[in-house]
Amino acid sequence: MVSIDTDKERIYQLLNEIPDPEIPVISVTDLGVIRKVEWEDDTLTISITPTYSGCPAMKQIEQDIEKKLADSGYEKVKVKTVFTPAWTTDWISDEARERLRKYGIAPPQGSADKSLITTEPKVVPCPQCGSRNTQLTSQFGSTPCKALYKCLDCKEPFDYFKCI
Amino acid sequence: MDTKEALFKYCLRLADNNLVLGHRLSELCSNGPILEEDIATTNIALDLIGQARHLYQYAAEVEGKGRTEDDLAYKRAEREFYNTLLSEQPNGDFAVTIARQFFIDVFDYYFYKELLNSKDERLKELAARAIKEVTYHLRHSTQWILRLGDGTEESHKRLQTAVDGLWMYTGELFEMNEVDEILIKEGIAPNLNDIKTKWESKVSEVLAESTITKPEDGWMQTGSRKGMHSEHLGYILAEMQYLQRAYPDAQW
Ligand SMILES: [Zn+2]
Secondary structure, three states: OOOHHHHHHHHHHHHOOOEOOOOOOOEHHHHOOEEEEEEEOOEEEEEEOOOOOOOOHHHHHHHHHHHHHHHOOOOOEEEEEOOOOOOOHHHOOHHHHHHHHHHOEEOOOOOOOOOOOOOOOOOOOOOOOOOOOEEEEEOOOOOOOEEEEEEOOOOOEEEEEOOO | OOHHHHHHHHHHHHHHHHHHHHHHHHOOOOOOOOHHHHHHHHHHHHHHHHHHHHHHHHHHHHHOOOOOHHHHHHOOOHHHOOOOHHHHOOOOOHHHHHHHHHHHHHHHHHHHHHHOOOOOHHHHHHHHHHHHHHHHHHHHHHHHHHHHHOOOHHHHHHHHHHHHHHHHHOHHHHOOOHHHHHHHHOOOOOOHHHHHHHHHHHHHHHHHHOOOOOOOOOOOOOOHHHOOOOOHHHHHHHHHOHHHHHOOOOOO
């Protein structure tokens, strides 16, 4: 019989093996959407929070969690959605940011702004060549969490993980 | 009307606004003026429809009659929708799409900021999520207002026409009825008169910077708080609700 704590550690390890459906180089735990792992009687409850209200990946993440845990022998699993505190890119670990950069996505710069409106977009270094000479193409990109940039030196377009 | 009924109707109003505008924007999917805008408008649509889903889920819970988010979105008739007339106006040219979006983004920005103080925990949580998204939407539409207004002669002319044409729908954003009265008293809903002051000041500031003349307030269209709509909503619902109407309770 394993103690509850060791068990939770193992569960976190399992969750850490689940890739984000849209950005597979980071896991769902790296992304920070896993908010809580707890036992409610004999049911394992995982609380997740959406990155964006309409993020289409949330359903997929839910199913991936259920499948992963079921495959690992956890029979009764419930995934529930919580909204507070609201998800922020501040929860993405430094190590995960580095993996994003290597994958070609510029990681969020600095910490989430409260007054996004008055703030000019910060310098976003190119993930390919490191140049700081880059330009915003569009505030919206291939997924809700990204913006489009281009590098004026190496001329490559790239995704930027928006800081929210 | 008791608080529960008021809260249910309030959630429907907020959800309907987001769903209908989200649907309008989704019409631009693959029809955007440039690829980046195609992606931007559909991303905004996604945020709005996502917010609508959470609001419908909450409305269904508050009502407690076993209806689901899908029942509320797909099985209500036109007269049971409470979205603003502004949100259902057609996309028109890109200037119209942007002007409509800008007026609504400014409203949503100040509205959700106030809703963060709501005594209703769920609305407060939804506002905390939505404000981050709406801030981006507002930044996007503001930049386009500046670019089109202070752009070429043609873009300026089109934006001025769009702003003039939509102005009569902006008064309704701030209309309050019994639902608001009850919820303001409970500390659940913001007073829209306060939002109006902030909205007017922001809109004036951005229009001035974009060299667009702010229209004089004249006759303001009204009706949506009672479920009275322009001719456009029926067409939106006919398309959006088609599947559930033709094949009731169809599932994926
Ligand atoms: Zn570069």
